[in-house]
Amino acid sequence: MFENLSEKLDKAFKVLKGQGSISEINVAQTMKEIRKALISADVDYKTAKEFTATVKEKALGQEVLTTLKPGELLTKIMKDELAELMGSSSSELNLNSKPAIILVAGLQGSGKTTFCGKLAYFLKNHNKKSPLLVACDVYRPAAIDQISVLAEQVSAEVYKEIENKDPISISSNAVKYAKKNNHDVVIIDTAGRLAVDEAMMTEITNIKSSINPDEILFVVDSMTGQDAVNTAKAFNHRLDFNGVVLTKLDGDTRGGAALTIRSVVDKPIKFIGTSEKMEGLDIFHPDRMASRILGMGDVISLVERAQQQFDEQEARKIQKKIAKNTFGFDDFLKQIQQIKKMGNIKDLAGMIPGVGKAIKDVDIDDDAFKGIESIIYSMTPYERSNPNVLNGSRKKRIASGSGTNVQEINQLIKQFSQMGKMMKMMQGGGASKMMEMMKGNNLPRF
Amino acid sequence: MAFFDKIKNLFNNNDKVSSEESSQKQKKLEKSLEKTKTSLFNKITKTVVGKSKIDDNDLDDIEEILITSDIGVETSLKIIDRLEKRVEKDKYINSDELTDILKKEIEELLVVSKDITLEVDSVENVPYVIMVVGVNGVGKTTTIGKLAHKFKKAGLKVVLGAADTFRAAAVDQLVIWSERVGVDIVKQAMGSDPASVAFDTIQSAMSKNADVVIIDTAGRLHNKINLMNELSKIKNVMNKVVTNAPHDVLLVLDASTGQNAIEQAKQFSSVTQVNSLALTKLDGTAKGGVVIGISDQLQIPVRYIGVGEGMEDLQMFNKEDFVNTLFNN
Numbered sequence: 147m148f149e150n151l152s153e154k155l156d157k158a159f160k161v162l163k164g165q166g167s168i169s170e171i172n173v174a175q176t177m178k179e180i181r182k183a184l185i186s187a188d189v190d191y192k193t194a195k196e197f198t199a200t201v202k203e204k205a206l207g208q209e210v211l212t213t214l215k216p217g218e219l220l221t222k223i224m225k226d227e228l229a230e231l232m233g234s235s236s237s238e239l240n241l242n243s244k245p246a247i248i249l250v251a252g253l254q255g256s257g258k259t260t261f262c263g264k265l266a267y268f269l270k271n272h273n274k275k276s277p278l279l280v281a282c283d284v285y286r287p288a289a290i291d292q293i294s295v296l297a298e299q300v301s302a303e304v305y306k307e308i309e310n311k312d313p314i315s316i317s318s319n320a321v322k323y324a325k326k327n328n329h330d331v332v333i334i335d336t337a338g339r340l341a342v343d344e345a346m347m348t349e350i351t352n353i354k355s356s357i358n359p360d361e362i363l364f365v366v367d368s369m370t371g372q373d374a375v376n377t378a379k380a381f382n383h384r385l386d387f388n389g390v391v392l393t394k395l396d397g398d399t400r401g402g403a404a405l406t407i408r409s410v411v412d413k414p415i416k417f418i419g420t421s422e423k424m425e426g427l428d429i430f431h432p433d434r435m436a437s438r439i440l441g442m443g444d445v446i447s448l449v450e451r452a453q454q455q456f457d458e459q460e461a462r463k464i465q466k467k468i469a470k471n472t473f474g475f476d477d478f479l480k481q482i483q484q485i486k487k488m489g490n491i492k493d494l495a496g497m498i499p500g501v502g503k504a505i506k507d508v509d510i511d512d513d514a515f516k517g518i519e520s521i522i523y524s525m526t527p528y529e530r531s532n533p534n535v536l537n538g539s540r541k542k543r544i545a546s547g548s549g550t551n552v553q554e555i556n557q558l559i560k561q562f563s564q565m566g567k568m569m570k571m572m573q574g575g576g577a578s579k580m581m582e583m584m585k586g587n588n589l590p591r592f
Numbered sequence: 593m594a595f596f597d598k599i600k601n602l603f604n605n606n607d608k609v610s611s612e613e614s615s616q617k618q619k620k621l622e623k624s625l626e627k628t629k630t631s632l633f634n635k636i637t638k639t640v641v642g643k644s645k646i647d648d649n650d651l652d653d654i655e656e657i658l659i660t661s662d663i664g665v666e667t668s669l670k671i672i673d674r675l676e677k678r679v680e681k682d683k684y685i686n687s688d689e690l691t692d693i694l695k696k697e698i699e700e701l702l703v704v705s706k707d708i709t710l711e712v713d714s715v716e717n718v719p720y721v722i723m724v725v726g727v728n729g730v731g732k733t734t735t736i737g738k739l740a741h742k743f744k745k746a747g748l749k750v751v752l753g754a755a756d757t758f759r760a761a762a763v764d765q766l767v768i769w770s771e772r773v774g775v776d777i778v779k780q781a782m783g784s785d786p787a788s789v790a791f792d793t794i795q796s797a798m799s800k801n802a803d804v805v806i807i808d809t810a811g812r813l814h815n816k817i818n819l820m821n822e823l824s825k826i827k828n829v830m831n832k833v834v835t836n837a838p839h840d841v842l843l844v845l846d847a848s849t850g851q852n853a854i855e856q857a858k859q860f861s862s863v864t865q866v867n868s869l870a871l872t873k874l875d876g877t878a879k880g881g882v883v884i885g886i887s888d889q890l891q892i893p894v895r896y897i898g899v900g901e902g903m904e905d906l907q908m909f910n911k912e913d914f915v916n917t918l919f920n921n
Contacts, residue, residue: 182665185659185665186664186665186851187851188850188851188852191656191659191660253848253873253876254729254731254873254901255728255729255730255731255846255873256729257728257729259760263760285901286765287737287764287765287768287769287772288761288762288764288765288767288768289761289765291760291761291764291765292759292760292761292762292764292765293760294761295760295761295782296760299760340873340875340876340877341876341877342875342876342877367729367846367848367849369727369846369849369850369852369853370848370849370850371662371848371849371850371851371852371853371878371882372659372660372661372662372850372879373662373848373850373876373877373878373879374848374850376877377848377876377877380877394727394728394729394813396813396815396816397727397813397814397815397852402850422728422758422759
């Protein structure tokens, strides 16, 4: 997500490469480039200035170790500083109260309602909670419908009062309802509002005082420009929120808000939104983000996500099948689905050090497996479990059924058998082996 | 009345509204840009007053002013470069002169938004089709509601197409707008093919002899290749019903978006040939300076600005007004 910034910093560091020591002169030029890169990524003007000044100071004060090139040393200093700037540790939600009340606020279009749905999903799956979603956006057309649809998608209950136009009473009624019905978390979605809209800001302050939330989360679009700081300050001033949610981080080149907000309002970024799907919510990890910005990759996130989605039982079954040579296309399909559950392929690949930059302009998308899937779906169950029976006429039938051609079928069969061999070779592996496969770029490609 | 004339009137109306209405509009625009104005102008005044020439520190301050208005590094440097050249020529410069140069510089970078009537000229006996695109949450649906109201007020028959079949309740949202404004809407079930909705909408509009069709599309991030390809598919389907449709691809940008807006404009243009912009949420503290860079680099004019959540809160973008409102005082 920060490819562009990383690229620019790479360029800036090139100035330093090949120079034996960090001097006032070579640092000054680099810092200028870094500052420009940060500003182009929408980092607040002042924050960028302060940040580069700090890095420069530390760089000049440090002895250049013989094993490190000046550029590498500077990268390390920057990484540490970036991580510190964005908050030195991740910050979890306070869910101790019964029910824990979470109030969600932000500008129009920042992604509050989508986040509420994701948070309900997240708390159900990670914290075994029973969340109640509360529809308090009584202004925007169909906002209540939207949260109702999302609630259904994540199988959470939604509390709404269609006729009631007063979000303050809706929210306090919802809390009562939650207590009565054993919901341990209440997530309150509110209308988007501008920080300069006095009436709306008073309204949300009143909601806050009437329900006394345990967590107030401020939702910010990660593409926000220099205004992010003003808005965050204004909302913080009125609500004294506990944390920030950074949405739409699956877009490109943005990171400015992540770099700035924490330092300006001194509140942690707690979550990031990484897709339109309900699973697309991640805990914010400043250190990982810092690595990412500097193009060091985010291996920990990748492995964690793989582990989360990887069904151990399923894996054991497949291993048995491989051992017995009964691994068929149905199993292959299951594996594909496992990989797909892990998220956008490009996002995943981007987490591998060095890969992010390389695939910046390559088309990898969620539908990368569509061709393969449609071929497999066009096979009979018998064919799927006995790949060896696929002869010319069967292939022809499958090709016409899947809208492909025999050549593509052959290619898939070839890759499939290679994959089978490969898997047999790495018997006994779990998620990590799958990662290896992905790294080795052995995914069948269409 | 011929369709051409109707459209022409619609946009002429914007110029020839009663002076009262016009001054109200101006006030609203001024109010919405007040933040930009005060920060930009005051800072510049503070920066330059009492100095006989712009020294490096002052230029740095101007850079800060431009950048914090989201004008962007590249465009800001371009403006500053011109200022520096001017200073080389005229050793003495006062704050008024400097403001004037800045004003002219920014105006020069803004592309004039072509009157829609010029494009409508070629459209005969078919509806004028507008396709609205943009990333998630910029205000596409709201802008369409306001646009429909604007067209209807001008006596045009409008049909809306609810081709955002992805986002939860997006169709419901547009339906509510269509009821509010009192125009027809064509919709299908959630999850149905947006291209087919667009197709149906234009066909239905033709059978109803409608003047304008506005197609809503799902918000999508411009780096999602599949979703972007879907957009060109929707666009191509329109062309099958009405030659040269869509006649206008309107990209909606959120004024609070930073430099990413330039990338948005680039990517959406590359798949749909965006020919105008709507800049929304200018009633907040956001300054919208990024459109200057977009205009300069991509030559895409800003056509509309959104200054509130009401039906009437859509105005034609006028670069003189825009820049004047930034600087007049």
